[in-house]
Amino acid sequence: MPTQAQTKKQRRSPTMSAARVARAVELMAQEYGPFPAERRLPPTEEMVFTILSQHTSDVNSGRAFARLMDRFGSLEAVARGDISDIEEAIAPGGLAKVKAPRIREVLDKVLELNGGSLDLSFLREMPLAEAKAWLRQLPGIGPKSAGIVLNFSLGMPAMAIDTHIYRVCQRLRAIDARTNADKAHDVMEAKVPPEEVFNFHVAFINHGRRVCRAQHPLCSECVVGEMCPSRGKLMAKMAKTGKSSRIRTASGPVGAGSGTLPHVPPVLIGTE
Numbered sequence: 001m002p003t004q005a006q007t008k009k010q011r012r013s014p015t016m017s018a019a020r021v022a023r024a025v026e027l028m029a030q031e032y033g034p035f036p037a038e039r040r041l042p043p044t045e046e047m048v049f050t051i052l053s054q055h056t057s058d059v060n061s062g063r064a065f066a067r068l069m070d071r072f073g074s075l076e077a078v079a080r081g082d083i084s085d086i087e088e089a090i091a092p093g094g095l096a097k098v099k100a101p102r103i104r105e106v107l108d109k110v111l112e113l114n115g116g117s118l119d120l121s122f123l124r125e126m127p128l129a130e131a132k133a134w135l136r137q138l139p140g141i142g143p144k145s146a147g148i149v150l151n152f153s154l155g156m157p158a159m160a161i162d163t164h165i166y167r168v169c170q171r172l173r174a175i176d177a178r179t180n181a182d183k184a185h186d187v188m189e190a191k192v193p194p195e196e197v198f199n200f201h202v203a204f205i206n207h208g209r210r211v212c213r214a215q216h217p218l219c220s221e222c223v224v225g226e227m228c229p230s231r232g233k234l235m236a237k238m239a240k241t242g243k244s245s246r247i248r249t250a251s252g253p254v255g256a257g258s259g260t261l262p263h264v265p266p267v268l269i270g271t272e
């Protein structure tokens with residue numbers, strides 16, 4: 001006789017297989033790609049940019065990052081700078097009072113743990129789990145920020161699950177409904193082959209921003225709609241509330257070549 005827990009487990013619907021996730025990435029890449037070849041910031045700059053990106057748009061965080069580097073010239077100078085000067089430089093990114101001390105704190109800790117150097121390129125030589133653990137000991141660096149630094153700066157196959165990717169993973173049932181965002185990093189890392197982690201990230205984030213939005217998802221024209229277990233329910237809900245599921249994004253129509261590359265300051269895109 002199965003226990004209550006076993007019965008519950010059996011009732012839980014299965015999550016998307018690795019092969020289906022790969023197919024979803026392929027379809028999204030066809031729809032939104034090709035994604036531009038990534039331009040990489042050095043890892044510590046990427047980490048500071050990640051802090052600046054929290055709770056603001058790509059444009060504002062890009063501006064804040066450019067102003068910070070213009071003002072100080074290097075992160076070594078930022079690490080020696082007054083918090084009030086950092087705050088003033090990053091003001092266009094919002095939450096400057098919170099982010100300025102956070103940036104100083106994280107740079108101070110890197111200097112302390114890394115023999116007085118801000119160069120984190122040594123992480124590339126570490127096994128992935130060790131590199132993640134090294135970054136996670138820094139103040140305020142969680143699995144998402146660590147994943148962004150390792151993947152986008154150092155080209156390592158670390159997963160970075162932001163709010164858009166998490167939502168798409170849940171709606172597509174790539175993860176269980178009870179899997180939280182932190183745990184989702186491990187679940188998705190196990191489902192996506194290392195060489196596809198970058199494509200997965202860019203494809204899912206574009207899909208979440210442009211089509212599978214938190215409010216008014218465009219289910220009727222979704223490229224992965226056929227494989228989505230949430231589609232019927234969401235479309236019925238939209239119909240009931242009288243909201244159109246065909247509202248276009250402010251940034252233009254969905255289609256080939258419309259993908260954007262996250263985690264890269266706009267100042268770097270299109271430069272030599």
Ligand code: SF4
Pocket residue numbers: 168171172211212213217218219220222223224225228229230231234
């Ligand atoms: S069908 Fe709707 S809920 Fe499902 S992935 Fe597409 S936009 Fe998201």
